[in-house]
Amino acid sequence: MSARRLGYWVGAVTLGAALAGCSEESAKTTGSAPPPTASKRGEELFRERCAPCHPDGGNRINPKKTLHARVLADNGIKSAGDIVRVMRKPGPGMTSFDPAAIPDRDATLIAEYVLATFK
C-alpha cells in the first residue's frame, strides 16, 4: 500500500468514527429527562411561600397531604408540572398561587426543589 493510499484510508476511518460519535451524542439528548435538582432559589422560595404550611415537606393543615414523594405519587402528583398545577389550583385549605404571585419559572424551581428534597 502506498503512503498516499494509507493516508486516505486512515482519514476515512477517522471521519467514520467522528460521525458515529456525533449520532451517539444526539441519541443521548433524546433520552428521558434528568431527575429534578434542588436550586438555591427553589429552596428560598419554598421556605418563604410554602414552608409555613409545609415545614420539612409536611402539612400543618392536612397531615395526610404531605409533600413526600410516595404520598404525592399516591395522589397522582409525579412531576414538577403536576406540582405547579396544584399551586395554580390547590385543594381545600391551601393558598392559591397564580402566575402573578409566582411566575411559571419560579413555580417550576419550587416544584423541582420539592421533588429533589422530600423523599
Ligand code: HEC
Ligand atoms: C396556607 C397553607 C398552605 C400553603 C402556604 C401552601 N400549601 Fe400546599 N397544601 C396545603 C393544604 C391544606 C393541602 C391539602 C389540600 C388538599 O386537601 O388537596 C396542600 C397540598 C399541597 C400539595 C399536594 C400534596 C398531596 O400529598 O397531595 C402540594 C404538591 C402542595 N400543597 C404544594 C405547595 C407548594 C409548592 C406551596 C408553596 C408554593 C404550598 N403548597 C403552599 C396548605 C398550604
